[in-house]
Amino acid sequence: MSLLEVRSVDANHGLLKAVRGVSITIDDGETRALIGANGAGKTTLLRVIAGAHRPAAGSVVFDGTDITGVPAHQRVTLGIALVPEGRRLFPGLTVEENLRVAGAHRRGGPWTVDRVLDVFPILRARRKYRAATLSGGEQQATAIGRALMCNPRLILLDEVSLGLAPRAVAGVYESLRTLIGSGTTVVLVEQDLSRALSIASRVTCLLHGEVVLEGAAAQLTREQVTAAYFGTRRTAAGATS
Amino acid sequence: MTWVNVLLQGVLLGGFYALLACGLSLMFGVMRIINLAHGDIAVVGAYLVWFLVNQTSMSPLLAALIVLPVMWIAGYAIYILLLERSRREGVLVPLLTTFGLAIVIENVLLQVFSPDVHSLGSNTGGLTTASVTFAGGLTISALGTVTFVTAVIVLAGLQLYLSRTNSGREMRATAQDPDAAQLVGINARAVYARATAIAVAVAALGGIFLAIRSTFDPSTGPTQLIFAFEAVVIGGFGSPWGTLLGGVVLGVAQVLGEQINPQYAILFGHLVFLAVLSSPRGGILARRSGEA
Numbered sequence: 001m002s003l004l005e006v007r008s009v010d011a012n013h014g015l016l017k018a019v020r021g022v023s024i025t026i027d028d029g030e031t032r033a034l035i036g037a038n039g040a041g042k043t044t045l046l047r048v049i050a051g052a053h054r055p056a057a058g059s060v061v062f063d064g065t066d067i068t069g070v071p072a073h074q075r076v077t078l079g080i081a082l083v084p085e086g087r088r089l090f091p092g093l094t095v096e097e098n099l100r101v102a103g104a105h106r107r108g109g110p111w112t113v114d115r116v117l118d119v120f121p122i123l124r125a126r127r128k129y130r131a132a133t134l135s136g137g138e139q140q141a142t143a144i145g146r147a148l149m150c151n152p153r154l155i156l157l158d159e160v161s162l163g164l165a166p167r168a169v170a171g172v173y174e175s176l177r178t179l180i181g182s183g184t185t186v187v188l189v190e191q192d193l194s195r196a197l198s199i200a201s202r203v204t205c206l207l208h209g210e211v212v213l214e215g216a217a218a219q220l221t222r223e224q225v226t227a228a229y230f231g232t233r234r235t236a237a238g239a240t241s
Numbered sequence: 242m243t244w245v246n247v248l249l250q251g252v253l254l255g256g257f258y259a260l261l262a263c264g265l266s267l268m269f270g271v272m273r274i275i276n277l278a279h280g281d282i283a284v285v286g287a288y289l290v291w292f293l294v295n296q297t298s299m300s301p302l303l304a305a306l307i308v309l310p311v312m313w314i315a316g317y318a319i320y321i322l323l324l325e326r327s328r329r330e331g332v333l334v335p336l337l338t339t340f341g342l343a344i345v346i347e348n349v350l351l352q353v354f355s356p357d358v359h360s361l362g363s364n365t366g367g368l369t370t371a372s373v374t375f376a377g378g379l380t381i382s383a384l385g386t387v388t389f390v391t392a393v394i395v396l397a398g399l400q401l402y403l404s405r406t407n408s409g410r411e412m413r414a415t416a417q418d419p420d421a422a423q424l425v426g427i428n429a430r431a432v433y434a435r436a437t438a439i440a441v442a443v444a445a446l447g448g449i450f451l452a453i454r455s456t457f458d459p460s461t462g463p464t465q466l467i468f469a470f471e472a473v474v475i476g477g478f479g480s481p482w483g484t485l486l487g488g489v490v491l492g493v494a495q496v497l498g499e500q501i502n503p504q505y506a507i508l509f510g511h512l513v514f515l516a517v518l519s520s521p522r523g524g525i526l527a528r529r530s531g532e533a
Contacts, residue, residue, distance in 0.1 A: 050424060076426030088421035090414040101410045105426030150426060 003028040003185050004049065004154055009058030011044050018044040019055070020209040026154070031186045033200035033217070035193060037229060041209040042189040043085050046156045049187070050082035051075040062154070079107055079153035083160060085189075087143040091132035095123055095142050098131050102149040109151025116145035119175050137168025144175065155179070157188040161195065173199065193225060207231045246379055247500050251493030253382070255472075256389030257454065259488030261447035261465055262472035263396060264440030266484045269473070271416045271436040274324060274335045278343040279444055280466030284459070285346060286312055286445025287361070287452035288354060294364050301364050305449050309442050316441030320434040328433075343462065350459035361452040369453060388450050392488070395443060396481040403481070412436060471514040490517075 004026040011019040019041040026032050034042045047053035049060060051072035059068040062078060070078070089098055099113050117124045120141040126134060131142060140160055147155055157176075161169040176199065180186055190196035197203065197217050205213040205228040213220070213228035226232075265279045276282075286308055293304035319342070327338040362369045371383035403409040415422040415432040422429055451457060451465060468491065476487020491510050498509025 052420060052424060071428075072423040073426050073428045076424070082424050084421060084424060088418055088424075090417045090421065092417055093410065093414060097410055098414075100407070101414045101422075101427070102425035104407045104411065105428075146425060 001028055002026060003030075003063055004187075005061040006045070006049065007059045007061065009045070009048055009060065010056040011041070011048050011053055012056050013044070018209055019048065021058070022206070022209070022211055023058075024204055024211065024214075026185060026187060028153075029183050029185055030202060031180050031188070031200045033196035033203045034187060034189045034206060035191075035196050035203060035225070035229060036206035039208075040206040042206055043158055044209075045206070046082060046158050046187065046189060047084075049154075050080055050156055052082065052084075073105065076150045076152075077105055077107055079151065080156070081147035081150040081152035081154070082156040083143050083147045083158060085158040085162070087139050089131040089134075089139055089142055089146070092130060094128050094130055095134070095138075096127040098142055098146050099149050102146045106150040111148045111151050113149070116148055119148075119178060120145055122171070135168075136164050137171060140164060140168065140172055141175070144172070148179070152184065154185045154187065157186065159189055159191060161190065161192060169195075193222075193229070197222075197225070205229055243378070243500070247496050248493060249379060249381065250385070251496035252489050253385030253389045253492070254496060255485070255489030255492030256385070256392035257447070257450055257488070258468050258472040258491050259396060259485040260388065260392040260443065260450060262469040262476075262484050262488055263392075263399065263447075263481065264442075264444040265466075265469045266473045266476075266478055266481070267399070267436055267443075268440045269478050270480075271412055272324075272328070272335075272433050273332060274328070274339070276440065277336065277339040277466065278346060278462075279339075279440075279469055280464065281343045281346040281350075281462030282312070282441055283444040283448030283451060283465050283469075284350065284457055284462045286448035287457050287461075288350060288359075289445075290449050291359050291361055291452060292354075294361065301361055301449070301453070305446070308449070309445060312445035313438045313442040316438030317434050319441060320437035324437065325430065325433070343466075347459050347462060354459065356458055356460075358456045358458045359452070360456040361449070362454070362456075365453050384454055388454070391446070391450070392485065395446070396485050399439070399443075400481040408435070468510070471510060475514060475517045 002025045006022060006024040008021045008023050009019055010017065010021060022045060034045065036042050044053055048055045051070060055068065059066055061067065062080060067075060067078065090101065093101065096113060099116055117127065122138055123141055123145065126138055131139060134142065144157070144160065160172055164172065173195065188200070200217045203215060203217050203220060203225065204211055205225060207228065212231070213224065261283060265276060268274050268276050289308040289311065290301055290304040293299060293307060294301050323338055323342065324335055327334040368383050368387065372380050374380045403413055411422070411427045412432050412435070415427055415429050419429045472487040472491045473484055474487070475490050476483035476485070490513060494513040495506045495510040498505035
């Protein structure tokens with residue numbers, strides 16, 4: 001059954017229409033990759049789902065309930081957590097404080113500070129350090145850990161590999177596989193196509209704020225994806241929404 | 242020995258300024274709002290206690306215990322009814338809003354209580370005048386000590402609240418990144434309202450001490466705001482201990498000026514403030530903004 005339904009959502013940044021009539025259905029337990037060039041509307045779409053950006057039109061339905069008007073902080077309690085682009089940790093708080101502050105309003109669930117530290121062992125030695133002093137990979141791990149502390153049913157990951165060393169990216173993705181294995185529904189935005197295709201079960205490609213391609217990751221050819229990504233053969237790519 | 246005494250009196254006076262400044266610092270640290278009505282809110286606290294004491298002849302302490310929760314609730318109301326709406330319109334609007342609030346408060350006080358000067362000094366008995374004189378001429382007044390100890394308790398409490406409790410961590414997180422705070426389930430609006438409530442209640446507490454140590458009338462607020470503002474700037478915005486230190490530096494400067502010539506008290510305070518303001522770091526414990 002579907003956990004999340006985005007129904008014909010429009011979202012603007014001032015006069016710019018960042019997302020135009022996007023409809024996406026995500027099943028419970030699915031791993032969905034959102035791909036597309038810069039400015040395609042991926043980040044805005046994630047922020048609409050998380051409640052951080054109010055859509056101009058359309059609705060968001062989570063677990064059968066319309067949550068379009070629910071503010072971001074209450075969506076966390078429902079089980080939606082966003083790992084925002086650029087990590088957005090609280091720089092003056094320690095790693096542990098960053099995790100604890102997220103754990104205060106969560107829904108019930110298995111995640112504790114210790115369990116997050118088990119999944120991201122690099123953080124164990126850093127738990128008393130201020131987030132601002134961490135390396136990029138450590139910060140990203142903390143940001144994902146912070147989202148996990150909310151015990152999400154749906155976790156939204158925005159460009160988790162951005163600005164990280166290749167080794168750190170590998171580490172982050174290894175942890176993601178553990179997460180996916182545990183049944184959490186994941187929507188991730190990823191610039192790296194091969195990473196996105198290898199981890200996701202389904203792929204949605206956005207172009208200029210619209211869905212131009214959607215399909216099972218295993219059945220899409222690289223050519224199809226590339227064409228949709230750059231908009232070179234838009235009609236031929238078989239837009240579904 | 243005179244100079245040791247000056248230092249001591251300055252430190253004790255600094256406790257009073259820290260108490261006045263603490264809420265101003267908190268509101269700026271958490272919300273980036275400079276509350277120009279801060280001094281007037283303190284004076285409202287003084288008037289309410291004075292009113293209760295004179296109408297019912299209850300003890301000032303009991304009156305304060307009634308007034309502080311009332312001011313706490315008033316703080317919530319000020320945020321939800323005034324500041325939240327003005328915050329959406331950018332940084333300058335809240336400044337103008339609090340300026341307007343200051344004028345409204347001053348005129349309401351004038352209307353209700355007349356321009357007469359009042360004091361709680363005569364209602365607090367021995368506390369106002371008692372002092373201990375040590376060998377060598379060191380004098381410690383009871384009121385100064387009580388004020389200073391209260392200030393230390395309030396600031397230490399605030400520091401503990403911010404660093405140790407969940408609610409305090411949320412306040413720091415919201416101060417640093419309100420957008421990310423909402424994404425981890427923090428209701429930023431509730432945090433802001435809470436910060437305003439704390440600030441208003443502590444301002445009222447400062448106002449009550451002002452009423453005991455000195456006199457007040459409807460136009461006392463702006464002067465107190467200036468002292469509070471100077472203490473905060475000297476100590477660096479957003480850190481409770483910085484505020485205490487700022488208050489102490491301001492207090493010592495004023496008592497030192499007074500020692501040289503009674504007319505110089507306020508002037509010396511202003512000079513230290515200007516010196517700190519023009520120094521490269523701008524604030525003794527100035528930290529990067531956002532680390533409330």
